[in-house]
Amino acid sequence: MVAKRKNRISMLLLILCSIGLVFTYLTINVDPRFYDFAMMLRRPKMIGMILAAFCIGTASIAFQSVINNYIVTPCLLGMNSLYILTNTVVAFTLGTYHPMFMNANVSFITNVVIMSVAATIIYGFMFRVTNYNVLYVLLSGTVMATLFGSISSSLMRMIDPNEYLTLQANLIAGFNNVNSDIIVMAVAMIVATIVLFYRDIKLLDVITLGKNQAINLGVDYDKTISRILLAVAIFISIATALVGPISFLGLILANVARQMFLTFKHSYLMMGSFLVGVVILLFGQTLIEHVFNFSTVISVFINLFGGGYFLYLIVKNKGA
Amino acid sequence: MVIRNLTKAYGDKVVVNNVSFEIPQGKVISLIGPNGAGKSTVLNMVTRLTPRDSGEIEFFGKDIKDWKSKELSKKLAILTQINHIQMKLTVKELVGFGRFPYSGSRLTEHDHKKVAEAIKYMELDEFEDRFIDQLSGGQRQRAYIAMVIAQDTDYVFLDEPTNNLDIYHASNMMQIARRLCDELGKTVVLVLHEINFASTYSDYIGAFKDGYLRIFGTVEEVMTQEVLKDLYNVDFEIMEINGKPISIHY
């Protein structure tokens, strides 16, 4: 009972923090004369960050529960390498003046579609071949990711240096490309994914009991986990297309949430992980814009910090 | 439940070979045999955890594979060796999962009553709000049994329930299995390593070796020097204590 009350308090605190940061981010250092202009710049970025936090936060919790290990992140699915590969191939074959680069909307939708379709085909195939052995699926995924990486680097060597700069600007995560059209598309896709996979996501609580227990309770385990992983891959695709590759964010979010909320209920954990994401991203972005004056990008911070956190987790929990 | 010509092979290695037997209702049945004899594999196939290669498993007039998994989970429960769960899950919540086949994640009044009964039956009242990773091995085992009780099935399958328990908790476990049958009228099927637990607490024994079912019969039929020597390649003495055959080997 103590745990339950603690969970409620943590949730309340997180909600308050998020709301506070939303207001801070929107209003800090705003010149009242240019209020409307500032809002026009800041609002889409802020919504983009919230959406990314939602996708990465919930997907990471689901991913860890399916793998039954708390030091893994969905970056093992190789969506980052796929994103880099897609962009590199387009830059190499069509050039960076193609709408795919110049038009943020086209770029967003192409990326999400390509990544989701590729993930569905590749992972669907691997689940069947490995007879639903999820660890082998992941290992194959990382092999593919390395292969995509080799192809991208080989192509990058041959790209004209000027075009490369454009490509690179696209690849480094940032929220600057987010606009209202993209937000609408992203929200639509997120809702569609949730509706499509709602029944599987609801089974997450039971899935964490382990394969045998889940089957004993009448769950079609293999089908369910493969569908959940697919949903995770789509969520990560949306997030990556929104803000670029920020692989280690998920590790931080999921683990902080699990530490704050002493429960197995995924509705709680996912909500918590999402809010932690909102807090971290908004806080980080505010710092970068107003303290570091845009001298760095948030993804670099997140990956470095997340990497350190990963090592800390292994050493502290001994990987359990 | 009737099992006919059950077979399973991994690659070239046949681990279960043409096994047929019938599980009598309302009894305690133990499956024994040396390591790698195929007894756990049989248990897993019977409870649909492992797909079979060939054979039939008839359950209430219908083959197991024709049952809807969810319907089946209201009729039979399987508890494999406890897998370590690192979730923050209280005893009450774990037992609550036993009601999942009936009500999903949202428990009704009736479900809560069933859960409370199961916890009481397993004498876990004082632990019900503890997280399961804070329990001792014996307590955790009882929590899982409580979940199976809450699942309210006619058949209960337990895979090596005494594994990793000390003598006190192991014999306690066997008494619980007996009570599930005598007091709650369930059919209990266990895979056991301890021959004497099998002989003391069960009604029937199935003895496996090298993937074959060597013999299936009452305790008295199986607990003979010849059968045990054939199974384990060790000489046994059989003695009678409190009307139960007890084997001694050295």
Next chain:
Amino acid sequence: MIRKYRLAIILAVILFVLSFLSLFVGVLDITPILKGDFEAFEIVLISRLPRLMAIICTGVGMSIAGLIMQQLCMNKFVSPTTGATIASAQLGRLLAMLVFTGTTLAQQTLMSFAFALLGTWIFVWLIQTIKFKDVIMVPLIGIMFSNVIGGVTSYFAYKYNMTQALSAILVGDFSLIIRGRYEIVYLIVPLVIIAYIYANHFNIVGMGENFAKNLGVNYNRMMFFGLSIAALITASIVVIVGTISYIGLIVPNIVSMFRGDKIQGSLVEVGLVGAIFVLICDVIGRLIIFPYELPIDLVAGVIGSILFLGIMYRRLRVPKPKIRVEGR
């Protein structure tokens, strides 16, 4: 006696024939050499022969580094790629290029080596620390750890505007190998000989600390020694050729399929198969879009990942013996 070495001899002959043939693949025609043309001979000496030697050293080196790491960690999925060795060596090389202006190959090798050693050591320490000893979890952790190191690398590259240069040095490629710029790969020769001498020790260390102690082998020292050899081999290849994934992973697995896991028995074959594999990949890369060539990393990556998936699924179909974990 002959029977014991038959496989090795066959492999050596194949390698020799392929090597000879590969000398004739290239933009400039060197068949006049057969008539005693001196100019063609020069081409061979400056470019073709160094390339061939680099290829052989790379193949032998990477696959033996992989074999050593697999033995020491007792895990078939560990290799310089999945054990963070390559990622750390890359970081070392990049830092060398940033720290020393006009950096020499020797400086780069030294920095690469230092980082490769450190990275591999941390990785082994991590997997020894974790309780969760699933066979597949170990390489997955290695890959995540590699991502961490890769993150640091790209941070520096981004900060000093070197990302495109970085992608250039990341890709393994033999086309830039010429006389005077590749000799560091010969470091591999003595290292491989040392590996051969200590092969049995690595095997024993792989069986575990207590097992090693019982046989009077200093576990920590041999572990460190073995990892150092693997790291040094990897570092010199990363500096001269660039990154080539999977050779260290696949070749030992292929050989152990028909040769067993005793390291001393299979070391020679692993090296030979590695060299043949890289040579074939190189020739394919040179022929496929002739007169241009594809980088070896790409060709080996494509062929290697397909082979690797094949090996994995084969392993999956053969059941693992049921091992009972005691006293958990």
